Amino acid sequence: MLYVVATPIGNLSDITLRALEVLKLADVIAAEDTRHSGILLKHYQIDKPFVSYHEHNEAMRTAQLIERIAAGENVALITDAGMPGLSDPGARLIRECIKRELPLTIIPGPSSILTAVVGSGFSMEKFCFRGFLPVKSGRRERELRAAADHDETTIFFESPYRLTKTLKVCIDIMPDRQLCVARELTKKFEEFRRGTASELLTHYEAKPPKGEIILLVAR
Numbered sequence: 001m002l003y004v005v006a007t008p009i010g011n012l013s014d015i016t017l018r019a020l021e022v023l024k025l026a027d028v029i030a031a032e033d034t035r036h037s038g039i040l041l042k043h044y045q046i047d048k049p050f051v052s053y054h055e056h057n058e059a060m061r062t063a064q065l066i067e068r069i070a071a072g073e074n075v076a077l078i079t080d081a082g083m084p085g086l087s088d089p090g091a092r093l094i095r096e097c098i099k100r101e102l103p104l105t106i107i108p109g110p111s112s113i114l115t116a117v118v119g120s121g122f123s124m125e126k127f128c129f130r131g132f133l134p135v136k137s138g139r140r141e142r143e144l145r146a147a148a149d150h151d152e153t154t155i156f157f158e159s160p161y162r163l164t165k166t167l168k169v170c171i172d173i174m175p176d177r178q179l180c181v182a183r184e185l186t187k188k189f190e191e192f193r194r195g196t197a198s199e200l201l202t203h204y205e206a207k208p209p210k211g212e213i214i215l216l217v218a219r
Contacts, residue, residue, distance in 0.1 A: 001069065001075070001105065002069050002077060002093065002094070002097050002102065002103070002104035003022045003075065003076045003104070003105060004083070004084050004090060004104065004105070004107065005078050005107040005109070006106075006107060007037070007078050007080075007082065007110070008081065008109075008186070009082050009110045010081070010184065010187035010190075011186040011187065012039075012043050014109070014186060015044070015110075016107070016108070018107055019109055020044055020046070023041065023046050023076055024046055027049070027068070028048065028051060028065075028068065028074075028076070029050055029075075029077075029078060030051050030052075030076070031051070031052065031053060032052075032053060032054050032078070032084075032088060032089055033054065034051075034052050036080050037050075037078055037080065048076075051065075053089055053090075053093070058089050058093075062092050062096055065077075066093070066096050066097070066100065069097065069102050069103075070100070081110075081212075082112050083106075083111060086113070087131050087132060110186070112182075112214060113214070115182070115185050116182035116185065116216060117153060117216065119182055120180035120182060122180065122216055122218040122219065123153050126151070126152035126153065126219070127152055127153035127155060128152050129155045130156050131157060133156045133158050133162070137165075137169075140166065141169055144166070144169055144170060144217075147174075147217045148173050148177060148217070152219050153217065153219050154216065155214060155215075155217075156215045156217075157212075157214060158215045159213070160211060160213055163213055164208075167179075167204065168201060170217075171201065176196060177217060179197055179200055179215065179216065179217055180194045180215070180216040181194075181204075181214075181216075182214040182215075182216065183211055183213050183214075184212060187211070189211065
């Protein structure tokens, strides 16, 4: 069986009881970063065999894990934070299990996407997650223009090093639209900052942002 296990996005206490049970019973845990995930497992005194599963070895490791699942082993798949497969490794292994009709189940838990959209206060009737904003300026601008045209809350992952550049683009594209920067969710310095692109730019130019960031565009 493949268990796709959601892990905390910041606060280690946010893991579910079911996730802990699965991790304790697994024959092997496939982790995006074994050093990072080792902190979580050590915190909960879970000692299980570890293998790395990341974008650079995903194809090779998928074949190996599929063999183990087909042989009847229980494989737990985790990423550094949140749900595997969402802008993180995991989708390939899930698709291969489905293709081969091997058993899999999802262990739900913390989600930075849902935490951000609820905490933003923006409309939750319709929302769209667009992944990481592109690094290249032209593609980034096209994504933001599309968000401005959509009748839904749009959610992006963004780097703290590019946030101010993105806000400058937003000033030109949607100067009056409400935005929200959700930063370091569930951690000590968690922040939800709302306002126009101009208001947010003024703040983050004075106080450069750090940590993991989600940018939301109101409908």
